[in-house]
Amino acid sequence: MRAKTAEVLGAQWGDEGKGKIVDVLSERFSAVARYAGGHNAGHTVIIGEHKFVLQLIPCGVIRPNCMGVIGNGVVLDPIYFLDEIDRVRKTGLDIDGRLFVSNRAQVILPYHRMIELAAETAPGRQKIGTTSKGIGPAYEDKMARSGLRIIDLLNTSLLKTHIEAACEEKNAIAHALFGTDPLDPAKMYDDYAAAAERMRPLVTDTGRLLNGILAKGGSVMFEGAQGTMLDIDHGTYPYVTSSSATAGGASIGTGVGPTAIGTVISVTKAYVTRVGGGPFPTEIHDAIGEQLRARGNEYGAVTGRPRRCGWLDIPLLRYSNQVNSAEWLVVTKLDVLDELEEIPVCIGYEIDGKVSDEIPADVRGLEAIKPVYTTLKGWRQSTEGVAEYDKLPQAARDYLAFQERESGAKIGMISTGPDRDHTIVLPEFAAALDGINA
Numbered sequence: 303m304r305a306k307t308a309e310v311l312g313a314q315w316g317d318e319g320k321g322k323i324v325d326v327l328s329e330r331f332s333a334v335a336r337y338a339g340g341h342n343a344g345h346t347v348i349i350g351e352h353k354f355v356l357q358l359i360p361c362g363v364i365r366p367n368c369m370g371v372i373g374n375g376v377v378l379d380p381i382y383f384l385d386e387i388d389r390v391r392k393t394g395l396d397i398d399g400r401l402f403v404s405n406r407a408q409v410i411l412p413y414h415r416m417i418e419l420a421a422e423t424a425p426g427r428q429k430i431g432t433t434s435k436g437i438g439p440a441y442e443d444k445m446a447r448s449g450l451r452i453i454d455l456l457n458t459s460l461l462k463t464h465i466e467a468a469c470e471e472k473n474a475i476a477h478a479l480f481g482t483d484p485l486d487p488a489k490m491y492d493d494y495a496a497a498a499e500r501m502r503p504l505v506t507d508t509g510r511l512l513n514g515i516l517a518k519g520g521s522v523m524f525e526g527a528q529g530t531m532l533d534i535d536h537g538t539y540p541y542v543t544s545s546s547a548t549a550g551g552a553s554i555g556t557g558v559g560p561t562a563i564g565t566v567i568s569v570t571k572a573y574v575t576r577v578g579g580g581p582f583p584t585e586i587h588d589a590i591g592e593q594l595r596a597r598g599n600e601y602g603a604v605t606g607r608p609r610r611c612g613w614l615d616i617p618l619l620r621y622s623n624q625v626n627s628a629e630w631l632v633v634t635k636l637d638v639l640d641e642l643e644e645i646p647v648c649i650g651y652e653i654d655g656k657v658s659d660e661i662p663a664d665v666r667g668l669e670a671i672k673p674v675y676t677t678l679k680g681w682r683q684s685t686e687g688v689a690e691y692d693k694l695p696q697a698a699r700d701y702l703a704f705q706e707r708e709s710g711a712k713i714g715m716i717s718t719g720p721d722r723d724h725t726i727v728l729p730e731f732a733a734a735l736d737g738i739n740a
């Protein structure tokens with residue numbers, strides 16, 4: 303029997319529209335758990351008049367009966383997190399008693415941001431175009447075994463000595479390398495000790511909590527952040543984030559083992575976007591790119607940066623489905639393509655005169671790629687808000703069928719607008735979801 307869990311993650315470079323999909327699916331789950339990243343993520347959910355942009359809090363909490371869990375794989379700035387909780391409470395959403403944070407998650411402190419900002423702007427450094435939230439330096443400290451975990455944040459004497467020692471080191475490094483002004487450890491301690499007290503009731507062993515829910519017959523959804531091609535191992539390194547955004551990250555980042563991952567649902571737009579630096583083989587550099595950006599409102603939910611837009615990339619999607627063992631695909635923003643007469647889709651890569659569908663491991667290889675396109679017919683008809691598959695124009699159905707056939711995963715859902723109702727759920731997928739909750 304399959305475990306009563308599902309994982310939802312991004313197929314490309316993030317911003318695939320996972321927030322809405324997690325929201326739509328979460329009514330079927332007892333808990334939704336984040337497993338990687340931090341407040342570099344920005345999940346937008348629109349419900350009627352309300353727009354929620356959640357960066358750390360799992361989108362599942364918008365459903366009144368769903369528990370939200372922040373797993374051990376996440377890096378969390380307590381001051382930012384408490385602000386987000388306050389913002390969510392102001393919308394009238396009651397999350398008391400159903401939001402929990404892993405005692406093993408790592409803490410982001412102000413010196414992580416200081417180091418990142420200085421390093422990203424220093425002359426001669428490779429610019430990744432990060433979100434400047436201190437994510438990378440916090441994961442560096444985790445791997446260097448010098449990080450502070452949430453459990454340590456709650457221990458005031460340990461917190462004090464950690465901050466003093468870390469500030470001495472980080473201030474010296476930042477000053478020597480980048481001429482940065484030092485941070486004050488006493489103020490930092492006061493701020494974070496106060497935040498720790500507010501955090502205390504939310505902190506628990508979330509691995510135990512999630513395994514306990516499953517043991518009692520409950521169901522869990524794992525909510526991915528960022529996307530497969532931003533994964534530290536499988537993405538377009540070094541233009542990646544610092545965590546495991548792919549399917550395996552859910553086990554590492556929550557303490558629920560891999561055989562308990564019931565199915566993997568990969569979310570892809572009908573086209574592709576990317577923010578920040580790094581290779582993007584199918585990027586569109588002409589007016590059509592502008593048109594997609596405007597129509598799809600392709601601006602970062604966290605940083606407001608314009609997103610780079612490109613055509614669907616089948617080799618990349620196939621690679622992503624393989625890395626994630628993705629069973630299902632969810633295609634979002636289909637309606638953004640409504641006005642196009644023809645839609646190019648990349649079906650291969652030409653590298654040094656040879657056509658291949660292998661994703662080069664090195665960035666220079668990716669930059670040297672000449673995408674090979676086939677052209678599919680556009681539908682020139684509105685699909686905005688369509689909620690039934692049969693109501694889609696034939697050319698749109700052909701486009702989806704092509705994507706499904708070439709990518710190796712089944713399309714389970716299609717999103718045709720920002721609202722919960724602007725969603726097509728295909729019968730086989732609905733049956734599979736019913737099976738998870740049976």
Ligand code: IMP
Binds near residue numbers: 543
């Ligand atoms: P970091 O995660 O802030 O270290 O940024 C590393 C790279 O990941 C940059 O290119 C960011 O733009 C990108 N990135 C991080 N989080 C997201 C996200 O939620 N959506 C899209 N891109 C992201």
